Amino acid sequence: MSPPAIRALVVDDDPLIVALLCAFLQSRGYAAEHAPDGASALERLRDDGFNLVLTDRVMPRMDGLALCRAIRQLPGDSYIYCIMLTSSAEEESLVASMEAGVDDFVAKPLRLGELGARLRAAERVLALESGLAQQNERLRQAYDQLSRELEIARALQVGQLPPPAAFGPLRFDWIFEASSYVGGDFFDYAQIDERHLSFFIADVSGHGVAAAMIAFSAHHQLRAASQQAVATGSRSGWPLGAIAVSAVEDFNRRFIATKETGLYLTLAFALVDMQTGEVALVQAGHPPPLYSPAPGLPFTPVGEGGLPVGILEQGGWEAQALRLQPGARLVLYSDGVTDCRDAADQPFGEDRLRALLDGKTGTSLPRMRAAVRGAMRDWRPGTAFEDDVSLVAMEVR
Amino acid sequence: MPDDDFQLAMGRLREEFRQQLPERLELARRQLAACEADPGTAELLEQLYRTVHSLSGASGTFGLAELGIGARSLELDIAALRDRADRGATDFTPLRQGLQELHGLARSAPR
Numbered sequence: 001m002s003p004p005a006i007r008a009l010v011v012d013d014d015p016l017i018v019a020l021l022c023a024f025l026q027s028r029g030y031a032a033e034h035a036p037d038g039a040s041a042l043e044r045l046r047d048d049g050f051n052l053v054l055t056d057r058v059m060p061r062m063d064g065l066a067l068c069r070a071i072r073q074l075p076g077d078s079y080i081y082c083i084m085l086t087s088s089a090e091e092e093s094l095v096a097s098m099e100a101g102v103d104d105f106v107a108k109p110l111r112l113g114e115l116g117a118r119l120r121a122a123e124r125v126l127a128l129e130s131g132l133a134q135q136n137e138r139l140r141q142a143y144d145q146l147s148r149e150l151e152i153a154r155a156l157q158v159g160q161l162p163p164p165a166a167f168g169p170l171r172f173d174w175i176f177e178a179s180s181y182v183g184g185d186f187f188d189y190a191q192i193d194e195r196h197l198s199f200f201i202a203d204v205s206g207h208g209v210a211a212a213m214i215a216f217s218a219h220h221q222l223r224a225a226s227q228q229a230v231a232t233g234s235r236s237g238w239p240l241g242a243i244a245v246s247a248v249e250d251f252n253r254r255f256i257a258t259k260e261t262g263l264y265l266t267l268a269f270a271l272v273d274m275q276t277g278e279v280a281l282v283q284a285g286h287p288p289p290l291y292s293p294a295p296g297l298p299f300t301p302v303g304e305g306g307l308p309v310g311i312l313e314q315g316g317w318e319a320q321a322l323r324l325q326p327g328a329r330l331v332l333y334s335d336g337v338t339d340c341r342d343a344a345d346q347p348f349g350e351d352r353l354r355a356l357l358d359g360k361t362g363t364s365l366p367r368m369r370a371a372v373r374g375a376m377r378d379w380r381p382g383t384a385f386e387d388d389v390s391l392v393a394m395e396v397r
Numbered sequence: 398m399p400d401d402d403f404q405l406a407m408g409r410l411r412e413e414f415r416q417q418l419p420e421r422l423e424l425a426r427r428q429l430a431a432c433e434a435d436p437g438t439a440e441l442l443e444q445l446y447r448t449v450h451s452l453s454g455a456s457g458t459f460g461l462a463e464l465g466i467g468a469r470s471l472e473l474d475i476a477a478l479r480d481r482a483d484r485g486a487t488d489f490t491p492l493r494q495g496l497q498e499l500h501g502l503a504r505s506a507p508r
Contacts, residue, residue, distance in 0.1 A: 014451040016417070017458065020410050027403035058450045087454055087469060109457020109465050 006126065010034040011041040011055035011067065012085065017110075021054055024112060028119065038062025042070050050080060051126055052119075054106075057086045057097075065100045072101035077136075079129040081122045085110070146209075153182045153212040160186065160219060164366075167191050168274055169326070172199070173365045174392035175373045177336075183388030184211030184265065185334050186219045190226075191274075193234070198226040198247070199270040201332040201392055202309075203286065205263050214263050218255055218309075225251035226271070241319030244271040244280035248309070248317050252284075255310045264310035268303070268332045270394075277324040277396070282317050284309050287338060290331040290354060291322060298358045299331065301350070329365075330394045331357060336387035337372075342379050365395045414459040418503045421452055422496070429492055436484040445492075446475045452499070464502040471495040 008030050010021045018034045025032035030052070035041035039062040041055065053071065057064040068082050084097050087108040097105065104122065106115050157178065164173045172189045184204025191197045202218060204211045226247045233243030248269050255265070266285035273279075281289060285308030288301035302322065307315045322330070333353070340348045356375055360368035369391075376389055428445040435441055449472045457465030474495060478488055 013447065014455055016410050016414050017451075017455055020407065020458065023403050023406040023410075027400055056454075058447055060447065085454070087450065087472070108454035109462070110454070 006030040006052050006123065007050050008032045008052040008054060009041055009044055009050045011036075011038060011053060011059065011064070013037055013056065013059050017056070017085075020110070024115065025054075025119075028116070038064060038067035038070070041067055045071060045074060045080065051078060052122055053080055053082045055082065055084060056108075057084055057093075065097060065102075068097070068100040068102050077133060079126070081126055083118060083122065149209055150182045153209050154178050157182065157186070157212055157215065160216070162188055162190070165189065167197055169397045170197065170272065170274065171365055171395045171397055172392065173369045173395075175369055175376070175389065177373075177376065177385050177389035179207065179336065179385045179387045179389075182209065182212045183207050183336065184215040184263075185336065185388035185390040186215045187332065187390055187392045188219065188223070189392070189394070190223065192227055192230045195234075195273060195275050196230045196243075197272040197274055198223075198230075199272060199330075199332070199392075199394055200267060201286065201334060201390060202265050202267040203334045203336075203388070203390075204265045205308075207387070211263065214265070217258065218251075218265060221254040221258070222247075222251045222267075222269075225254060226269075230271070240271060240273050240278050241280040241321060244269060244282050244319045245317050247271065248282045248284060249315065252309045252315055253313070256313065264308045266308045266335075270330065270332070272324070272394075279322040279324060279330070280319040281322060282306070282319050284315060284317060287333060287335050287350070290333070290357060292329045292331075292357070292361050293327075294325060295327045295361050297361065299329075299354050299361075324396045326396050328396045329357075329361065329368075331391060332393075333391040334388060336385060336389040337376065337391055339387065340376060340379055340385060340389060348376070348379050365393055368393065411459045414455055415461075415506070418464075418506075421448065422500055422503060424448055425452070425496055425499075429489060429496060432492075433486045433489045436486050436488065439479070442475065442479050442484075446472065446479060449475060461503075461506045464499065464506055467495070467499050467502050471499065 008025050010018050010032060012018050013036050022032040022034055033044065035044050037059045042062065055064040055067055064084055071080050071082060082102050083104045083106055084102045085106050085108055086093065104118050106118050158176065161176055174187065184206065187201035189197065189199040200222060204214045204218065229243050229247035229250055233246060248267065268286040268289050269282045271280045281302055283303035283306045285306055288303045290299040291302045292299045303320050306317050309315065338348055338350050338353060356372060357368065360371050372391055425445060425448045428441065428448055432441045432445055449468055453465055453468035453472050456468055471492065474492060478484060
């Protein structure tokens with residue numbers, strides 16, 4: 001790293017002292033300009049590019065102390081090193097000068113050897129400052145690029161989410177609040193064939209671009225695994241629960257085969273038989289789905305945990321069976337909902353979520369969704385969520 | 398600017414300062430007279446202070462050490478008087494004597 005070029009401004013109302021200092025600075029290879037008082041100097045310094053000021057203390061219009069104070073208020077990122085020429089070395093004067101932003105002092109009458117030593121110190125400080133500024137600029141550029149990539153990842157993530165939809169008597173709606181770091185939540189509902197519909201939510205561990213990219217890939221893998229399991233299971237006459245478990249196991253194999261990140265994901269996967277109303281629910285380390293069998297009946301958690309996807313080749317998952325009746329609701333959500341912390345660091349919690357949902361079983365699905373979204377935003381007003389907040393609900397009409 | 402050029406410039410500035418000395422001392426004398434005529438006006442005393450301050454710094458810098466020390470002493474006397482609100486014309490008498498001494502030091506300065 002080459003040292004920064006020094007462009008100095010000499011500020012003194014004695015033209016001979018100015019001429020001497022400029023000649024001395026030029027003999028050291030500096031660019032040197034001059035001003036007769038603090039006010040004129042300040043005008044010159046607004047033109048960015050000076051990094052060294054040698055100023056007398058006693059001057060008309062604006063003295064050296066006021067000039068240094070004003071220099072420290074100037075906008076701009078680069079540092080201006082200030083040396084005060086002073087004949088008053090009293091302690092009070094030194095303290096006032098340093099508080100005004102003076103970096104160093106040179107006593108008058110000037111001794112050029114001392115001045116040279118002070119300038120070498122200034123060169124060292126300016127070289128450090130220049131190196132720091134260059135590092136900061138590189139960091140800023142890297143941060144800007146990362147921010148742009150996160151924005152793109154977030155936009156792609158949101159663009160992948162399905163629109164609210166209905167499949168026969170089944171209606172789906174959701175809320176999604178992206179975290180400031182880009183999380184790894186994804187969810188979907190899709191009809192696989194005339195009889196079967198898959199409905200799932202997943203959360204890739206960690207945050208950032210890696211989690212988002214894994215989420216994209218996993219989303220497609222899970223869809224493919226669901227289609228494969230339904231096709232195979234239907235041909236072979238498997239029960240619905242076996243088909244659902246097969247889908248999750250196949251997805252687990254695909255996920256383990258492709259991932260190289262050490263990340264895993266949690267999943268709640270439901271396979272719905274639209275002819276019978278039967279639901280097979282597989283839970284893989286995800287918060288338990290909440291089920292309300294009919295309007296007015298409270299939501300209860302379904303499932304007992306299970307191993308997340310991507311940890312072991314054999315997860316040992318089992319399916320829970322539900323039979324849907326008109327008015328039933330099944331809610332899948334990510335831990336970004338229940339772990340969301342308010343200003344007092346209190347989590348939103350499952351109990352609060354269930355109470356909120358229980359109070360809305362008699363209302364429409366969009367109203368329930370709006371109530372949850374409002375409660376989440378009220379829980380953490382004005383600040384970004386630390387994790388994706390995802391909740392997707394199915395209702396039987 | 399190569400070092401030789403700087404030494405040449407330094408020599409030229411030293412000579413120029415010596416030539417300016419009578420003019421600088423005369424400026425100080427006129428400013429002191431103005432202060433004596435109007436002791437209460439702070440700005441007049443401030444102008445005199447700046448002139449003597451410049452003379453003090455430049456004298457030592459350009460090789461006239463004794464003149465620089467004398468000017469520095471006078472500068473301190475002016476600063477002390479500047480801090481007094483009850484100045485009268487007679488308070489400037491010591492300054493006049495100090496300025497006379499500077500004239501003497503300037504005349505006897507080594508070439």
